[in-house]
Amino acid sequence: MDFTYLETLSDGYDKEQILSDLILAYQNEVWDYALSLTRSTHMADDIAQDVFLAVYEKLHTFRGEASIKTWLLRITRNISFNRRKNSFVRRVLLMKELPESGSNSPSAELEALDNLMSSEAWRLVLQLPVKQREVMVLHAHHALSHDEIASLLRLPVGTVKSRLHHARIKLAKSYEGGQEHDGV
CATH class of the missing domain: 1.10.10.10 (Winged helix-like DNA-binding domain superfamily/Winged helix DNA-binding domain)
Structure with missing residues (x-):
């Protein structure tokens, strides 16, 4: 998809449609990058959601100085690093992830990992x-x-x-x- 039109958004744009298009085009790349930074599927899930929420709120700030992909990955990086600074998260990451109980088939995230x-x-x-x-x-x-x-x-x-x-x-x-x- 071509997102160059985001550089010149006017007041009448449909934020929900743009967000939907961005999620469709980049959700896997955002999630993969968050996973590579955190090494946790659960944190990658949360970070990906936070990234697209931030994009929804700040869509009007995209200036086109970088590609939309680079902009999304920068937001992913910032959110990931902010999460890692949180002392609670640091303590939780020291513990091994417990296998999910009650699930006979692996989730899509676990299969991707x-x-x-x-x-x-x-x-x-x-x-x-x-x-x-x-x-x-x-x-x-x-x-x-x-x-x-x-x-x-x-x-x-x-x-x-x-x-x-x-x-x-x-x-x-x-x-x-x-x-x-x-x-x-």
Whole structure:
């Protein structure tokens, strides 16, 4: 979908329809990014809802300086980091998630997480430090350019490139180390 019209909204726009279109187009990317930042399906669910609520309330502030996708991912990042700062959330994240009782079939979110985690590469990516994991996910999964990542994270492009380079080195070392253990 093309959302360039959002740059020039007038007073008579249909916020509900725009929000519906944005959710349809970007809900999976917002949820995936929230998951990569929090490593919790429950928090990713809550954050995705909060992102689209914030978008609904602040739709008129979109200026088109970045793509709509980059804008949504920036909101996702801000909400995720605000959640992580909450001391209650930090304490809860220290505890392991308990399996959901009374459910015979996995939820769509758990299936998505299983699919993501089934890939050895993504398992290793999710183990990276958050700064490196974030740039790797934005680059590899969301296909953002270095400039778009720099804009979203409000970092110099050189810092993005450096973090991506270090993430790739760590991934290569982790993968090689895993291969050695598998062959023994």
